[in-house]
Amino acid sequence: MAVEERDSHSGYLTTGHEWNGIKELNRPVPWPVWFFLFAAFLFSLVWWVLMPAWPIGETYTHGILEVDQRKTVTEKLIAARARQEEVLSRIATLDFAEIRNDAELMSYAVQTGQTLFGDNCAVCHGTSATGGPGYPDLVDQAWLWGGEDEDIAETIRVGINADHPDSRISQMMAFGRDGLLESTDISDVVSYVRTISGQADEDDRRLGDALRGKDIFADNCASCHGEEGHGETDFGAPDLTDGFWIYGGDRQSVRETVFKGRTGHMPSWEGRFEPHTIRILTLYLRHLGENRE
Ligand code: HEC
Ligand code: HEC
Known part of the structure; x- marks a missing residue:
């Protein structure tokens, strides 16, 4: 036996x-541990x-407080769904201005809108909605069909050159291919x-001779694009002076537009989306x- 040492x-x-x-000292276990x-x-x-604690065969001890996380989650989901339905019905019925003044509705719309846009529109208009050749930029504030809420909603609802009965119709005729203008006229107007x-x-x-082109424009183009070329939202005819181009503003692209014409197709979404969407x-x-850089 070891000799005790103090x-x-x-x-x-x-x-x-x-x-x-x-x-090592041989001390008693300290009281806080006990x-x-x-x-x-x-x-x-x-x-x-x-609380729910011990498994007993198929079931378990439920505990006298009857706490059940599955029930809690279900209740929360039902509450969240009810809340969402309320938000959606307000978005469907309030004025656009009223919605815009409501921070909660707006943040819902912006969040949901981003997902909806990414899933349905980005293929054509790009993920940041800035478009590309043939597909208009939707954040540049240059609107073919008007930029008020009702105009935009209507464009999305019926589409452009789409198969909806109320579809917006947009056609820039093929001045060159269809022989409406001579080649020199086209060069001048371009x-x-x-x-x-x-x-x-x-x-x-x-x-080309821009001065001659001015007369050709007045005779052939101004009816849709306006005397000054500022466009006409009734026909979906773009402003040609604002620096925003769907098909390109370089000489080659403008020439191609005038020669071959353009007929953009934007699908109608009425059958696919609820009005609130x-x-x-x-x-x-x-x-x-409004928030673009
Ligand atoms: C298949 C391609 C395509 C898809 C998908 C598409 N668009 Fe378009 N959209 C176009 C084209 C092309 C135009 C321009 C038509 C023209 O040149 O006249 C357009 C025009 C528009 C305009 C009118 C722009 C203006 O200046 O007045 C709006 C608004 C618009 N799209 C919104 C949407 C939204 C929102 C979605 C998704 C729900 C969507 N688009 C999906 C092709 C598409
Ligand atoms: C019947 C109405 C109409 C007439 C007439 C017309 N345009 Fe257009 N023009 C349009 C429409 C609509 C578009 C848009 C087409 C589209 O996006 O699909 C367009 C598009 C264009 C574009 C493309 C703009 C861009 O952003 O890329 C140019 C350029 C243009 N027109 C020039 C002319 C010139 C020049 C004439 C006359 C020789 C003319 N247009 C006559 C309706 C017209």
């Missing part, structure tokens, strides 16, 4: 274990009685379009336009 400093016996000269051990034991007894859009360069002056997309697009 630590001269603290007065406790040592356990006889020693690590590199450090000896305290927490008992407290934890008591707590678990109480917990077993109150130079004119390049001039009013502030882009005329050496080529435009060399390849169309309103959410409208709010989303205008929000993007």
